[in-house]
Amino acid sequence: MFTTLVFHEVRPKSEIASGQRAISVADGYQDSLPMPLYNSLDYFCEILNELKGTGYHFLSLDEIKGFYYENRELPKKSILITFDDCYQSQKKYAYPILKKMGIRAVSFEPTGWVYGEEKAYKEESSVVLSFKELEEMGDVFTYANHTHHYHQREGVEKSRIMWESKTSFMQDLKKCNQYVEAKDVFAYPFGIYNQSSVQTLRESDFKLAFTTEPGINTRETPPLELHRNIVIEDLPIEKFRDMLGEKK
Template identity: 75%
Template sequence: MFTTLVFHEIRPKNEISSGARPILVADGYHDSLPMPLYNSLDFFCELLSYLKDAGYYFLSLDEVKEFYYENKDIPAKSVLITFDDCYQSQKKYAYPVLKEMGIKAVSFEPTGWVFEEEQSYKEAFSQVLSFKELEEMADVFTYANHTHHFHQREGIEKSRIMWESEALFIQDLDECNLQVEEKDVFAYPFGLYHQDNVQTLSNLNFKLAFTTEPGINTRITPPLELHRNIVMEGLPIDKFKEMLGEQK
């Protein structure tokens, strides 16, 4: 079994204290990143240090595929680190920490949000990186499909993949796959989807798809509905251990 963790914005505490901020993306979509998706840099480092010191094994996507499709074993204490949306803070703050600690991670890339040209860091926005900057972090991050232009929502219960036709969803997946390395791995935008979307991914031979439903992934977890855990800022270490599946 293994736990998947998902992060969005990693920032110093003084930046987080100013509150939620609007996103700034290449295709012009307007939204605001909810505060539960921000983690302080200190807390992020604390979590990673615990995982390293406790002897956790950091999985790759290939190893997760082998776990489900080739019945291969993984270490008893295994974790998969993921990021969503490719914000500037991923490069400025998270990438140096991960690189120094020798930890690999997965980044789910909404390619329609990614800028063609690099831009200066904007503290007041959750701004997405450029393609060049993503390439520069490829020694740490593996990039996978998070839609092209379909990372949009209506309220908190419906995402664009749920209201568009299957044909347009497939077209959008194909457009994203032109830019990402992992073409059979997907993360549902905002964690919102319905079973028709799962079936579409299956028909297209996607191997893995990640929700934001918390929990531990086991042999019997559907590989196209894998659990991912959002780590709230300041989560007590005993609760973090529970999230990892450690016995009390």
């Protein structure tokens, strides 16, 4: 079994203190990132040090595919680190820490959001990185499909992958796959999906897909509905260990 963690924005506490920010993306989609998706740089480091210090193995996507499709075993204490949306803070703050600690991670890339040219860092908004910047972080991050232009929502219960036709969704998946390395791994935008979404991924030959439903992934977990845990800022370390499924 294994646990997956998902991060979005990792920033110093002084930057987080100014509150919720609008996103800035290449295709012009407008939204704001909820505050629970921010983690302080200090807490991010604390979490990684906890994982390293207690002997966790940081998984690759190939290891997870082997677990589900080739009946391979995983190390007893296994974890996958993921990021969504490719905001500037991922490069400015998270990337140097992960690189220094020798930890690889997966980044789910909404490629229609990614800029063609690098933008100046802005504390006051959540700006997405450029393709060149993402390439520069390839020694740490494996990039996977998060749709091309379909990272859009209506409220908290419906995302674009649910209201477009299957054919249109498949075409968008193919567009995203022109830019990402892991072409058979997906994360549902906003964690919103239905069983039609799952079936479309299955017919498009995807092997893994990640939700934002918390929990531990076991052999019984459907590989196209894998659990991911959002790490809430300042979650006490004992509660964090509970999230990992550690026995007391």
